[in-house]
Amino acid sequence: MTRLLRSALLAGAVAAACACSAPGSAGGSDTPDPRSTRTTAPTSGSAPVQQLALRPDLDAAYAVTWPWRLVGDATLEFRGPAGPAxxxxxxxxxxxxxxxxxxxLEIGGIPGAGECAAIAEASRVEVPLSDPLGNRAVRVRP
Structure with missing residues (x-):
């Protein structure tokens, strides 16, 4: 089994474990919007959070359903575990x-990156929207 595949499997397992313990819906009321999958992304901790680049060409990509939050009017930020940036x-x-x-959202290896440590690091992905989110619901699909 290649290191990249082991790294992807490890990150997937950690993501699944995090998803099971992730907090529920975030927002201003006690009643979550049933149309939304909004959750609270981690905002504290001692480990730095690495930024993952957006690329169309990934090796061994797998879908993740990380928690998200709105950053500014038109950017969604997703946070979860992944291999080194x-x-x-x-x-x-x-x-x-x-x-x-x-x-x-899919996470995968960068083509031609070579050998990488099989570790999961706190990561974030910023997803720019074409228009401000406003009152639109966000659905994260696997």
Whole structure:
């Protein structure tokens, strides 16, 4: 088994464990919007959070459903575990409608990156929207 595949499997296992313990919906009321998958992204901790690049060409990509938060008016930030940023990147499929934004986030290896440490690091991915989110619901699909 290659190191990249082991790294991807490890990061996937950690992501699954994090998803099971992730907090529920975030927002201003106790009643979550049933149309939204909004959750609270981690905002504290001692480990630095690495930024993953957005790329269309990934090796061994797998879908993740990381927690997200709105950063500014038109950027969604997703946070979760992934391999080192020198070897790992993200790919986003985005469908923006008038009432909903659907996001598919995939994590995978950077082609030609070579050998990488099989570790999971706290990571973030910024997803720019074409228009401010406003009152649109966000749906994260696997």
């Amino acid at each position: 020198a070897c790992t990147a993200a790919r986003v499929t985005l469908d923006e409608g008038s009432s909903q934004v659907t996001v598919r």
